[in-house]
Amino acid sequence: MPERAGAVGSLTYTRRMPVPDDAAFMRLALAQAQAAAAAGEVPVGAVVVRAGEVIGTGRNAPIGAHDPTAHAEVQALRAAATALGNYRLDGCTVYVTLEPCAMCSGAMLHARVARVVYGASDPKTGAAGSVLDLFGERRLNHQTVVQGGVLADACGELLRGFFQERRMNGNPHPLRDDALRTPDAAFEGLPGYPWAPNYLSDLPALGGLRMHYLDEGPRDAPRTWLCLHGNPAWSYLYRLMIPVFLAAGDRVVAPDLIGFGKSDKPKKDGAHTFTWHRQVLLEFVERLDLNKVVMAVQDWGGLLGLTLPMAAPQRYRGLLVMNTALGTGDVPLSPGFLAWREMCAAKPDFDVARLFGRGNPQMSEGECAAYSAPFPDRGHRAALRAFPPMVPEHPDSDGAAISREARAFWQERWQGQSLMAIGAQDPVLGEPVMRALSKLIRGCPEPILLPQAGHFVQEHGRPIAEAAVGHFSR
Numbered sequence: 392m393p394e395r396a397g398a399v400g401s402l403t404y405t406r407r408m409p410v411p412d413d414a415a416f417m418r419l420a421l422a423q424a425q426a427a428a429a430a431g432e433v434p435v436g437a438v439v440v441r442a443g444e445v446i447g448t449g450r451n452a453p454i455g456a457h458d459p460t461a462h463a464e465v466q467a468l469r470a471a472a473t474a475l476g477n478y479r480l481d482g483c484t485v486y487v488t489l490e491p492c493a494m495c496s497g498a499m500l501h502a503r504v505a506r507v508v509y510g511a512s513d514p515k516t517g518a519a520g521s522v523l524d525l526f527g528e529r530r531l532n533h534q535t536v537v538q539g540g541v542l543a544d545a546c547g548e549l550l551r552g553f554f555q556e557r558r559m560n561g562n563p564h565p566l567r568d569d570a571l572r573t574p575d576a577a578f579e580g581l582p583g584y585p586w587a588p589n590y591l592s593d594l595p596a597l598g599g600l601r602m603h604y605l606d607e608g609p610r611d612a613p614r615t616w617l618c619l620h621g622n623p624a625w626s627y628l629y630r631l632m633i634p635v636f637l638a639a640g641d642r643v644v645a646p647d648l649i650g651f652g653k654s655d656k657p658k659k660d661g662a663h664t665f666t667w668h669r670q671v672l673l674e675f676v677e678r679l680d681l682n683k684v685v686m687a688v689q690d691w692g693g694l695l696g697l698t699l700p701m702a703a704p705q706r707y708r709g710l711l712v713m714n715t716a717l718g719t720g721d722v723p724l725s726p727g728f729l730a731w732r733e734m735c736a737a738k739p740d741f742d743v744a745r746l747f748g749r750g751n752p753q754m755s756e757g758e759c760a761a762y763s764a765p766f767p768d769r770g771h772r773a774a775l776r777a778f779p780p781m782v783p784e785h786p787d788s789d790g791a792a793i794s795r796e797a798r799a800f801w802q803e804r805w806q807g808q809s810l811m812a813i814g815a816q817d818p819v820l821g822e823p824v825m826r827a828l829s830k831l832i833r834g835c836p837e838p839i840l841l842p843q844a845g846h847f848v849q850e851h852g853r854p855i856a857e858a859a860v861g862h863f864s865r
């Protein structure tokens with residue numbers, strides 16, 4: 392008798408309850424997910440169903456609600472428990488578009504829900520089998536049945552589309568808290584600099600800092616000029632040479648070192664080290680997969696740049712070297728450099744535009760001002776303070792050992808062509824320093840001497856670029 396009654400009861404139950412249409416309820420959860428997306432939240436939605444009836448809905452809302460627990464499932468559980476007047480959700484099924492996290496899985500176990508049905512798997516935080524399996528943990532769960540993969544494609548597509556759109560519309564290079572970014576307006580209408588900016592922030596060494604670079608000319612050009620500036624300049628320094636290289640059909644890549652130009656500027660002077668800047672450049676060259684490179688260097692562009700080719704010699708076929716040095720730490724720094732370093736320490740807020748104007752009477756006021764543009768205030772000038780003392784001075788200074796290795800590379804292993812141009816008026820890294828350097832570069836021909844040019848040789852760069860285009864074979 393009792394058995395029969397049970398069977399009758401079971402039959403009655405089955406008749407009253409249609410076979411649960413998981414897909415239909417998942418569509419309701421998807422509608423909740425879409426509503427979350429419309430509110431700017433990660434699109435996850437959930438519904439709680441009991442006896443074929445929706446008794447609670449929820450959408451992901453942690454941002455809007457200022458509530459880290461406001462996941463779709465928790466919202467839906469709350470609504471359902473309120474509707475039932477009971478914190479236990481016996482006999483209920485939760486439909487959710489994404490595999491629940493540990494928190495939500497825990498909440499559902501507390502609520503004693505009978506069944507959990509989810510759409511897309513979450514390989515990052517899923518706790519229903521992907522990362523953890525709380526429901527499969529016998530010590531925690533004796534009743535909840537889990538099923539995944541219901542409308543998984545639609546659920547996953549909604550998430551993918553949401554994140555893709557956010558990447559496109561949102562800022563792809565958010566500014567780090569410990570860095571500054573010179574406003575774009577500072578760079579508007581600079582004379583002789585018409586090129587579009589390119590940015591990178593996902594090199595490992597950058598840690599999210601945004602690095603700016605110019606990248607002009609065909610990607611498959613027979614030659615790529617990698618133009619490296621120094622302190623306190625930026626890629627603007629190469630504006631007279633770039634058109635010559637492009638007219639020859641070549642590609643030009645000119646990054647702004649971090650702390651300079653349109654690149655982000657760490658707030659702390661101490662963020663800058665030789666090794667870090669070198670690493671950024673190494674990763675930059677690899678990321679852009681630069682080949683057939685003729686590297687143009689001057690000042691810090693050379694201190695750092697001259698240490699690059701030995702790390703990937705097959706990428707480089709030429710060196711155009713202007714007033715610079717190798718910081719090997721076993722040769723005394725020149726008196727001219729020591730005076731410059733002293734000046735920077737004594738007058739850390741020196742006028743950058745005037746520095747350029749002083750040595751280059753041919754430059755317009757607007758051109759000089761373009762060198763001040765990246766540094767609207769003292770806060771943006773950490774690199775200007777950090778770089779002079781960063782030149783390796785002692786054998787164990789940061790960068791000295793790698794610079795000695797580089798010296799050996801240029802003397803003994805360098806297979807490419809070289810060309811040197813010297814700004815004769817440079818009191819810091821002028822003719823004596825450069826002639827000594829030329830002896831360290833295997834196969835370096837007699838330098839081109841520019842009697843009018845000073846330290847920033849590139850401000851007389853047009854004839855140098857023309858000579859270089861002819862000098863370096865393609």
Ligand SMILES: [Zn+2]
Binds near residue numbers: 463464494
């Ligand atoms: Zn969750």
